[in-house]
Amino acid sequence: MADSGSEEIAVIGNTDLTPSESENNLKNTMVEKGTSLLKMMEISVAEAEKRTGKNAVNMQETYTVYLIETRPVDAASEGTNPVPDSLWRRYSEFELLRNYLLVTYPFSVVPPLPEKRAEFVWHKLSADNMDPDFVERRRVGLENFLLRVASHPDLSSDKIFYSFLTEENGWKETVFETGFQAKADSRLKALNATFRVKNPDKRFAEMKHYGDELQSVISQLLRVRARAADRLYGVYKVHGNYGRVFSEWSAIEKEMGDGLQSAGHHMDAYAASVDDILEEEEHYADQLKEYLFYADALRAVCRKHELTQYELEMAAQDLTSKKQQREELATGTIRTFSLKGMTSKLFGQETPEQREAKVKMLETQIEEGEELVKERNTECEEFVKSAWVDIERFKEQKDHDLREALISYAIMQISMCKKGIQVWNNAKECFSKM
């Protein structure tokens, strides 16, 4: 990467290269593991806009689109500051991208999208998707999603991701052409595997359990926090009534009037301060929500492991039973019950030619079975290896991010306390002049 120098700029902004050449260059430079797109490109979701249009069933609908801006990293340092490339995307396109990534990189803990609908709201927050505050928070969440993907060692080098960022038209078709939907595991298949797998890797079982716990505890925390925010809002706002009454009271007093009046102003300020306080707390809630949804992604990886392990077990089981059948035929003993065996007992043995044919068939099947088991075994091992690497990476990221979140929560509380101290000290001064 360091050697490529000015070629990197050429990759993105240079129009001399043909489109396919640029793409190849990029692909080549990014093939190196551990290179993240983010090192080369600035990505942001700069704006949100409302659009109206006809949907699939030809009905009018209003939806929001988000402006994705990209700009080569080196451009700023050159001093030129070119206009960023940009395109508009809807939330549903983000969802499509994520589903593609989920299927294509099942061993990766895929970053989550911000919530589709506002949940864990406290009363003043709107649950309306069109609400400007909600849209704004979603914009931030979408940007966060793109940045996370762009800094992921595996996901960031994906072509579809790159074209999501850079090609406005035809992207959807490109995604569908990959045929990823066909590769998706059905829910039923996954559920079945979960129940029937015999020997899953202990670590994955623990991780899945952890994912469950994480989801449950963060949900609870968000619920409690929302209720507490509601109440806190009430406490602050009622103080506004003090402002009103003090002001009215000051009108009938002579010496006390001024003190009361100014104290009233501070009460109003106190009541108003809660809006900012709670807005800041909303960011904290969003950070928690991201990991709430991450828990899901984590569990998805564990479920995929269970599925691959189960399929391996199934193949192995199948192989074993076929080998057993061969043995039975060879020795003529029937150890396991089979209808065929019984009928032959009742109706007479089969001919040697028939037996010969059966044995041959079994041999082929056994050969194929052994191949399959080998294949699946490799698949399973590779999956476990890659998935565990990403899970470890995720763990570190989670520990770091959540610690930061707790620290920023403490900082918010401190700021709230400082504001409170200031207001009440001011009020105290005014009261003492009463």
Added chain:
Amino acid sequence: MSGFVVDSTVSSGNSSVAIPTDISGQILDLDEDDDLEVFSKDTTVTDGSSFNASMQTSPASMINQYKFEEDAEDTKDIFVTVDNPESHVTAIETYITYRVVTKTTRSEFDSSEFEVRRRYQDFLWLKGRLEEAHPTLIVHPLPEKFVVKGMVERFNEDFIETRRRALHRFLNKIAEHPIFSSSEDFKIFLTAAPGELTSYKKQGPGFLSRMGETVKAVAAAVRGVRNRPQEFTEMQEYVEAFSQKISSLDKVTQRIVREQKEYLEELKECGPTYALWSQSEEELAEPLKDVAGCVDRCCKETEEQVKNLNDNLIPVLHEYALCTDTLKAVLRRRDNIQADFEAKTEALATKKADRDTESKVLSLAWDSLVGRSPEEVKQQKQQKLKGEIKEMRDDLDKAEDRLEWANNALKSDWTRWQKDMRTDLRSAFVDTAERNVNYYEKCLAVWESFLHSQRTDAEGNGNVDFS
């Protein structure tokens, strides 16, 4: 400045009641008996003891009283406390008594320390007596009787404690009042043994005399006051407005307490949730546990803050809300006294007119029937009228004095009350603001120590930058 100057208030031009501008001379002419009748008609203590001397307060001597109060501000010579509630069970009822301890250097008291037990009823009695003796002075309100809920609730610990504090404040206000603190009833209340108090209570003024006063009062009230001086109208308007404001403040504060309590309920669940989470984590377990601890500590502080509001601000606001009822009653009583005076003035004028325009025809006819001579009758009549008029004039003079006294008493006590109100409410709000500052300071310390511990951890691990 709580003293007042008799002259300026009396001679203020806005008084349209016929109060002579220079009353000092006239008042001092009144003899003992009339003094007693006007100022202490309901007390039975007429032994003229030195303690009682201050009871015979004429407006002039009231000046001295108030001057004395200014000097006496720093030399409090009586200390009263109310504590130690105890429950008493008899066959008929269960009730609570409170211990009342008095420490004093006043010479009127036989000893320097007294300890008695009193029940709520006794406080009510004292208040009633003070109000009867001084209809236009402002008596601090008592905590309310518990009407709504029923027997069990009356003995709830919080209720008893709240009541005890209010009773303590009540007695202290009485002790600080220039007139009330010298009241014989007050002294008896503080010092008498239970049996003594009961028998003392029974010696009230006769039922009939009280009836008489009540009837007069009702009559006057029905009639209404005609020429209320502007300042009392202003007082009434102020009391109306103040009453609304203070009761609003009372309500707002109670609402704040309610919301705080509900906030506390929710906050109490946060800490345990963080703690629960810490059990699933490895690296994060420490910080999560720390956050849980911080939230729990903030909960405790919030709990205390709510308690403070309940124990300190709300009772004061509530008492001043009750005060407004007292103020309204006092203004009403003053009005009645004036109405009485006005009625008597009118009656005297009418009588005088009667004397001047006597109807001869009718009386002559009756008298001849009865067999008296016209001259005789005329003489008799004139005598009778003269007597009646003298009586009425005496009555009127007394009514005038009573009015004079009532007005001055009210005006000076009004000033005193306003000053007290200002002091009490100011300190209650300053106190509340201070406690709120403390609350936030404590919470701030909690979170700062968390940050500090995270920073030292991070520096230890060579981790993150905290800018």
